[in-house]
Amino acid sequence: MSIRTDNLNVQSLLARAQSKLNSSTTQAASDSAGKKSAAETSATKTDSNSTKTETTEAEKVRKLAPSLTKAHERIAAQAQAGSTSLSALGQFKSSLVDLASAGKDVAALSATSTTQSVQGALEKLVARYNSSVAKGSVSAAAGSSTDVGATRALRELRSAIMSVTGSATAPSLGKLGIVQRQDGTLAVDAKALEKSMAADAAGMTSALAGIGKAVENNANSALSTGSRLSSSMASLGDRVKTLQQQQSAVVATAEKLGDSLVGSANWNRMVLDAYLKN
Secondary structure: OOOOOOOOOOOHHHHHHHHHHHHHHHHHHHHHHHHHHHHHHHHOOOOOHHOOHHHHHHHHHHOOOHHHHHHHHHHHHHHHHHHHHHHHHHHHHHHHHHHHHHHHHHHHOOOOOHHHHHHHHHHHHHHHHHHHHHHHHHHHHHHOOHHHHHHHHHHHHHHHHHHHHHHOEEEEEEEEEEEEEEOOEEEOOOOHHHHHHHHHHHHHHHHHHHHHHHHHHHHHHHHHHOOHHHHHHHHHHHHHHHHHHHHHHHHHHHHHHHHHHHHHHHHHHHHHHHHOOO
């Protein structure tokens, strides 16, 4: 095929291309209407798959606008990390609800409580305390603003456990049947507890009740709306939401760029066809 190199009437050329473009657009609109009707019919069958996954979005960006791929991947990674931290923080907060309940049970102990009931309440408190420590440590290790709230809550809980050992006359944790492990968790020494209960049940239950009340108060304080923990969780939630909106914006931009490039390519092809046929 030889391409003409003589002068051409630009206005005539553009007019022909526009005419062809209009004709193509009309046909495309008709085809699009048919496809839309078919899509709407099938949508009811695939509603469960309507939500885009991150993988699908990433593939779309790579195909439509490769230049935006790095930005999308960076935002997606940050959003995923934020969601993971938010989930860990939520689990920690949930564990504090159980811990507060266990603390309340220990706070209700009295001189008339049996050794068996005291041991049962203490074991429940220790188990839930250990659970909170484990989940709180995961949140604190997140390396973001959430570690401030989680770390503070953990520190206050440890202080609550030590609250009755501050004076010279106060019993040690060991005499109360509470063993501190090197990893920060606790265990119950049933033999030490039984021995102390036999020697001074009133003093033992009073000291344990004090610990239980301190733990309950600290857990409820961390759960309150205005706590540092709640503020950290709300802040992280807003951050994740913003990142997800940015992800959607990148995908939308990629789609627009893709449509623009396709439109530009079609226009150039029509102009060239009109010129060749002139």
